[in-house]
Amino acid sequence: xxxxxxxxxxxxxxxxxxxxxxxxxxxxxxxxxxxxxxxxxxxxxxxxxxxxxxxxxxxxxxxxxxxxxxxxxxxxxxxxxxxxxxxxxxxxxxxxxxxxxxxxxxxxxxxxxxxxxxxxxxxxxxxxxxxxxxxxxxxxxxxxxxxxxxxxxxxxxxxxxxxxxxxxxxxxxxxxxxxxxxxxxxxxxxxxxxxxxxxxxxxxxxxxxxxxxxxxxxxxxxxxxxxxxxxxxxxxxxxxxxxxxxxxxxxxxxxxxxxxxxxxxxxxxxxxxxxxxxxxxxxxxxxxxxxxxxxxxxxxxxxxxxxxxxxx
Numbered sequence: 473x474x475x476x477x478x479x480x481x482x483x484x485x486x487x488x489x490x491x492x493x494x495x496x497x498x499x500x501x502x503x504x505x506x507x508x509x510x511x512x513x514x515x516x517x518x519x520x521x522x523x524x525x526x527x528x529x530x531x532x533x534x535x536x537x538x539x540x541x542x543x544x545x546x547x548x549x550x551x552x553x554x555x556x557x558x559x560x561x562x563x564x565x566x567x568x569x570x571x572x573x574x575x576x577x578x579x580x581x582x583x584x585x586x587x588x589x590x591x592x593x594x595x596x597x598x599x600x601x602x603x604x605x606x607x608x609x610x611x612x613x614x615x616x617x618x619x620x621x622x623x624x625x626x627x628x629x630x631x632x633x634x635x636x637x638x639x640x641x642x643x644x645x646x647x648x649x650x651x652x653x654x655x656x657x658x659x660x661x662x663x664x665x666x667x668x669x670x671x672x673x674x675x676x677x678x679x680x681x682x683x684x685x686x687x688x689x690x691x692x693x694x695x696x697x698x699x700x701x702x703x704x705x706x707x708x709x710x711x712x713x714x715x716x717x718x719x720x721x722x723x724x725x726x727x728x729x730x731x732x733x734x735x736x737x738x739x740x741x742x743x744x745x746x747x748x749x750x751x752x753x754x755x756x757x758x759x760x761x762x763x764x765x766x767x768x769x770x771x772x773x774x775x776x777x778x779x780x781x782x783x784x
Contacts, residue, residue: 474521591629600619606626695708722750726741
């Protein structure tokens with residue numbers, strides 16, 4: 473194919489070594505053809521096409537210029553009729569018609585279309601972030617974590633995102649329009665991160681319940697005191713990890729004290745353990761005395777507020 477040099481097809485319009493865009497190259501490969509653009513500002517490189525446009529303007533568009541169409545289908549029908557007439561028109565200097573020459577020369581050389589329809593796609597180069605995801609149109613798609621820091625190529629279609637590296641497909645995701653969110657395949661994650669995905673509120677609370685009710689109560693507080701339970705996962709894991717250093721009985725006692733004084737954080741529990749306060753008796757809250765209203769001229773008896781009839 474010999475096109476002009478539009479940016480949608482030709483990335484570098486060089487006279488000697490033009491560069492075709494990756495999307496156009498993939499399309500040409502799908503249909504088993506090649507793209508050789510005309511030289512910049514040299515339309516004579518595709519003179520047959522330019523003459524063909526001129527003929528269509530004279531024998532089709534000019535004949536329709538005074539007609540009015542009220543639908544695209546009606547216009548297409550009119551063009552199709554005139555196109556048949558144009559292709560049957562005899563050449564002035566050659567024998568035959570455009571139709572007869574097509575049937576003799578072009579048609580025998582044509583190949584069938586590919587079995588699979590071509591799916592239009594565009595490509596984007598992206599660098600793999602430290603979290604082994606690449607950003608495409610505001611959404612993040614995972615790739616194997618071994619590619620962190622590498623540059624990959626994303627093939628974007630209407631429904632899928634394919635990630636290519638060194639000519640090989642390394643990941644495929646359904647396309648998502650949710651900006652700021654992640655599409656992650658667990659196989660792409662390091663082993664430690666896959667373990668993180670297995671954490672759930674139920675698993676953490678069961679782990680805490682094995683230590684004691686006070687620990688479970690504090691863990692449930694950490695999970696429910698965040699906008700989302702996952703935000704409290706690390707705090708809970710850090711809290712439960714204190715059992716390895718201080719033992720489960722001391723951790724349970726420290727959580728009981730933290731719940732009693734209303735300081736339900738991992739840092740507070742760690743401070744209690746470091747100071748040995750978990751071995752001290754719990755503080756007893758002071759008993760609240762019965763409050764008696766003082767006598768004052770501005771304080772009224774409840775009976776003073778009984779509604780009385782008013783005159784209008």
